[in-house]
Amino acid sequence: MSDVFVGIPPTYDVxxxxxxxxxxxxxxxxxxxxPAARPGEAVEPFRFTGEAGEYFRIWxxxxxxxxxxxxxxxxxxxxxxxxxxxxxxxxxxxxxxYHAEPWPILRGRLIAGAxxxxxxxxxxxxxxxxxxxxxxxxxLAPWLVVSSLRFNLGNTSHRNLRFRFxxxxxxxxxxxxxxxxxxxxxxxxxxxxxxTDFAKFDWKMLLPTLVLAVLYPYLSGAFRLxxxxxxxxxxxxxxxxxxxxxxxxxxxxxxxxxIGLMLVAGLLSAVIFGAVFSVWMTELMAKxxxxxxxxxxxxxxxxAFAALLWFAFTQTRVINATFNLTTVSTNVRVFSQIRTxxxxxxxxxxxxxxxxxxxLAIPWAAVRTAKQRVETTALxxxxxxxxxIAGAVPPSSAAADAATEFFSFDVAL
Amino acid sequence: MDTETSxxxxxxxxxxxxxRRTSVELVVAGTVVEVCALPHEAAPxxxxxxxxxxxxLAQVPLAxxxxxxxxxxxxxxxxxxxxxxxxxxxxxxxxxxxHLAPAAHWLARMERASGFVVLAMVGLGVALYFAxxxxxxKAAEAVAHRIPREAExxxxxxxxxxxxxxLLKTSRLDAGELAAARKVFDSLAARxxxxxxxxxQFRDTAPNALALPGGTIVVTDGLVKLFxxxxxxxxxVIAHELGHVHHRHSLRHLLEGSASALIVGALVGxxxxxxxxxxxxxxxxxxxxxxxxxxxxxxxxxxxLLRRDGRSPKDFADAMRRFEAMELCVALRAKYRDDALKQAxxxxxxxxxxxxxxxxAVACMDNPEKALEGRDNELAELRxxxxxxxxxxxxxxxxxxxxxxxxAATR
Numbered sequence: 001m002s003d004v005f006v007g008i009p010p011t012y013d014v015x016x017x018x019x020x021x022x023x024x025x026x027x028x029x030x031x032x033x034x035p036a037a038r039p040g041e042a043v044e045p046f047r048f049t050g051e052a053g054e055y056f057r058i059w060x061x062x063x064x065x066x067x068x069x070x071x072x073x074x075x076x077x078x079x080x081x082x083x084x085x086x087x088x089x090x091x092x093x094x095x096x097x098y099h100a101e102p103w104p105i106l107r108g109r110l111i112a113g114a115x116x117x118x119x120x121x122x123x124x125x126x127x128x129x130x131x132x133x134x135x136x137x138x139x140l141a142p143w144l145v146v147s148s149l150r151f152n153l154g155n156t157s158h159r160n161l162r163f164r165f166x167x168x169x170x171x172x173x174x175x176x177x178x179x180x181x182x183x184x185x186x187x188x189x190x191x192x193x194x195x196t197d198f199a200k201f202d203w204k205m206l207l208p209t210l211v212l213a214v215l216y217p218y219l220s221g222a223f224r225l226x227x228x229x230x231x232x233x234x235x236x237x238x239x240x241x242x243x244x245x246x247x248x249x250x251x252x253x254x255x256x257x258x259i260g261l262m263l264v265a266g267l268l269s270a271v272i273f274g275a276v277f278s279v280w281m282t283e284l285m286a287k288x289x290x291x292x293x294x295x296x297x298x299x300x301x302x303x304a305f306a307a308l309l310w311f312a313f314t315q316t317r318v319i320n321a322t323f324n325l326t327t328v329s330t331n332v333r334v335f336s337q338i339r340t341x342x343x344x345x346x347x348x349x350x351x352x353x354x355x356x357x358x359x360l361a362i363p364w365a366a367v368r369t370a371k372q373r374v375e376t377t378a379l380x381x382x383x384x385x386x387x388x389i390a391g392a393v394p395p396s397s398a399a400a401d402a403a404t405e406f407f408s409f410d411v412a413l
Numbered sequence: 414m415d416t417e418t419s420x421x422x423x424x425x426x427x428x429x430x431x432x433r434r435t436s437v438e439l440v441v442a443g444t445v446v447e448v449c450a451l452p453h454e455a456a457p458x459x460x461x462x463x464x465x466x467x468x469x470l471a472q473v474p475l476a477x478x479x480x481x482x483x484x485x486x487x488x489x490x491x492x493x494x495x496x497x498x499x500x501x502x503x504x505x506x507x508x509x510x511x512h513l514a515p516a517a518h519w520l521a522r523m524e525r526a527s528g529f530v531v532l533a534m535v536g537l538g539v540a541l542y543f544a545x546x547x548x549x550x551k552a553a554e555a556v557a558h559r560i561p562r563e564a565e566x567x568x569x570x571x572x573x574x575x576x577x578x579x580l581l582k583t584s585r586l587d588a589g590e591l592a593a594a595r596k597v598f599d600s601l602a603a604r605x606x607x608x609x610x611x612x613x614q615f616r617d618t619a620p621n622a623l624a625l626p627g628g629t630i631v632v633t634d635g636l637v638k639l640f641x642x643x644x645x646x647x648x649x650v651i652a653h654e655l656g657h658v659h660h661r662h663s664l665r666h667l668l669e670g671s672a673s674a675l676i677v678g679a680l681v682g683x684x685x686x687x688x689x690x691x692x693x694x695x696x697x698x699x700x701x702x703x704x705x706x707x708x709x710x711x712x713x714x715x716x717x718l719l720r721r722d723g724r725s726p727k728d729f730a731d732a733m734r735r736f737e738a739m740e741l742c743v744a745l746r747a748k749y750r751d752d753a754l755k756q757a758x759x760x761x762x763x764x765x766x767x768x769x770x771x772x773x774a775v776a777c778m779d780n781p782e783k784a785l786e787g788r789d790n791e792l793a794e795l796r797x798x799x800x801x802x803x804x805x806x807x808x809x810x811x812x813x814x815x816x817x818x819x820x821a822a823t824r
Contacts, residue, residue: 049486050485050486050487051486054485054486055485056530057485057524057525057530058484058485058524060530060533060534060537061520061523061524061529061530061533062520063533063537063679063680064533064534064536064537064540066679067537067540067541067544067676067679068536068540071679074679076520080484080520083484083487084484084485084487087484087487087488087490088485088487092434093425093434094425094427094434094500095487095488095500097490120671124568124667124671125564125565125567125568125667126564126567126568127567127568127571128567128571158432159427159432159433159434160427160428160429160496160497160498161427161429161431161432233432234431234432351691354681354691355691355694359680359681360534362680362681385432386431386432386433386434387431387432388431388432389430389431389432
């Protein structure tokens with residue numbers, strides 16, 4: 001897979017037009033390009049040394065154990081998988097380590113699992129209660145997310161110094177308030193749609209979706225700022241100065257690009273569908289059991305790739321704009337230069353490989369993804385990292401972390 | 414120091430107080446580990462003092478050093494009692510110095526043994542197949558029967574409300590037709606010991622019957638018309654729907670769907686950026702498998718109930734045959750109409766198209782056998798083209814269901 005973009009290019013020069021201030025928001029240059037290294041700064045790229053075959057053994061054995069123990073092995077599996085990825089991630093001659101203990105995770109997962117079953121059952125059996133339950137979960141989300149970050153960062157170390165997360169539930173609410181707001185609006189204006197009677201269509205039912213769409217860039221940016229601005233490496237504070245308006249600029253561009261991509265993909269899909277429904281194809285399709293399904297998938301491919309490209313377009317810009325304005329202590333800057341096309345290609349190939357291999361390519365896909373994410377990042381060290389000293393590790397609970405997994409909040413950058 | 418019995422290995426040393434990295438050599442002599450700093454690469458001036466012994470950073474008993482379990486080819490993490498850490502990828506040296514078997518932990522040994530990896534692969538396949546084929550449906554059945562029927566009631570009410578809003582109209586059957594259908598229903602429900610649970614409702618739409626969560630059974634005007642008030646055929650379909658209620662199928666589908674989603678999520682969950690198709694395609698296929706199984710189960714229940722009610726499973730075969738004739742008739746008429754349109758080109762008035770379809774449908778639904786009379790060749794052609802893609806359907810193939818009913822009737 002030599003064509004997968006790996007590693008930071010050796011130069012970090014910002015193009016000339018950026019220097020002339022063509023953009024009203026200079027942060028936007030950092031969406032695609034890492035900043036130039038300053039004189040005296042040593043650039044240390046991140047490296048990922050794990051291999052697919054190596055991870056396959058870990059993955060298959062632990063997944064097997066998870067299935068035959070009805071999920072009870074999952075905390076051990078999680079720790080082992082995470083250790084594989086963190087211990088194989090290197091920067092400046094040192095790797096990372098994961099410290100979580102399996103038993104607290106198991107207890108946390110059992111508690112969160114019981115809550116999830118109660119939630120699921122109430123919502124499925126009595127849909128009338130579902131929006132109320134969603135409101136409760138969304139209101140608890142800031143606390144859950146903050147606790148989960150405290151658990152995950154507190155259990156990660158580098159150079160034998162722990163990371164830590166010091167954000168409070170209040171900090172969480174300041175970033176994630178759109179979640180309870182949208183849940184409340186959904187409760188007030190439930191989506192009841194009658195396709196046979198457009199006259200009765202109530203526009204207010206679009207309100208929750210519209211509010212979520214308008215606040216989404218805020219939510220995605222504020223969450224990253226919450227994480228980075230309340231995190232420490234040892235005693236050294238981590239800080240990110242990206243402004244919320246930058247996230248709006250990125251998602252607005254993403255919207256325009258997405259519309260363009262969908263038009264092109266729709267046209268391609270239409271051409272393929274046209275071919276499928278041509279006369280000879282109809283004859284051929286009638287003779288086969290599998291061909292209709294295969295052709296359906298082929299016709300869906302352009303749209304699938306366009307969706308991935310769109311996702312990658314905004315995702316890479318959000319990652320770069322966030323990390324390129326992140327510092328650790330006063331003298332370490334983070335550089336990130338992940339690119340749209342390689343990321344979209346990676347995800348597309350991963351999806352196809354996982355589907356065609358009936359899941360056996362999952363470890364290969366996971367390692368490729370990690371390698372790309374890790375190796376497009378670097379640190380620029382202006383001074384000696386040795387000066388950073390250890391801090392105390394605050395206590396944390398595994399239950400909230402397990403809950404965020406069950407209720408699928410994406411607690412990751 | 415006795416260099417012949419001591420073992421040496423290179424490592425990176427982190428004292429736990431600062432982020433400083435020191436390249437060290439661990440010297441394991443007997444039961445003692447000594448950590449010696451190497452001359453720093455970045456400061457060759459220090460190394461110039463040849464002859465000066467390297468500073469000893471730590472000296473601890475071997476037993477107090479904790480060696481992390483090995484994960485793949487990741488480096489060993491050696492924890493020292495004062496909180497310091499040595500990291501080394503020299504696996505062989507660590508295993509020799511600390512008298513560990515290669516990959517001492519049982520888990521690491523499993524992961525390294527290719528035989529066990531193959532075993533896990535096969536075992537995972539077998540376990541997933543077993544879970545899908547037997548464990549999930551059986552567990553869902555056991556759980557469903559322990560949940561009171563009252564719990565499903567509101568789900569059924571909501572389902573019927575939305576069906577009424579979108580799809581179903583008030584029944585236009587006359588009092589005689591209603592009373593006849595009710596009589597058949599009451600007799601079967603009593604025989605099934607479900608009289609307190611089920612409730613019959615009539616609605617006007619195309620031929621169909623449904624069992625909603627909570628025990629409401631909906632019979633459509635279309636079905637009564639299609640069966641031309643033949644209570645034998647109606648009883649067969651009602652018995653099938655009572656089978657769904659008896660076996661708690663709507664609740665079981667919920668449970669089975671969630672279990673499938675949980676397992677697929679656990680498998681695919683830890684790789685990001687694999688699109689939703691990867692997650693949803695296997696869930697959809699397994700859901701369809703479960704609904705087909707439920708239909709077979711409801712069919713078997715119906716055969717038994719019909720016999721207990723003094724009827725025959727042959728009635729079910731007849732009902733399915735009538736149903737199949739209707740579907741074939743509709744398909745044939747549509748094809749016939751399409752061909753006519755194709756031959757006539759644009760000269761046919763397109764506005765007439767929906768009305769014509771409607772007329773065809775009505776003819777097919779009133780008496781499909783009569784509408785199909787004398788068209789055996791066309792039917793054979795249609796059947797030849799219609800290779801059913803069974804794995805994508807919610808119901809088993811109709812001909813299989815008819816065959817099963819006839820087999821049950823001869824027993």
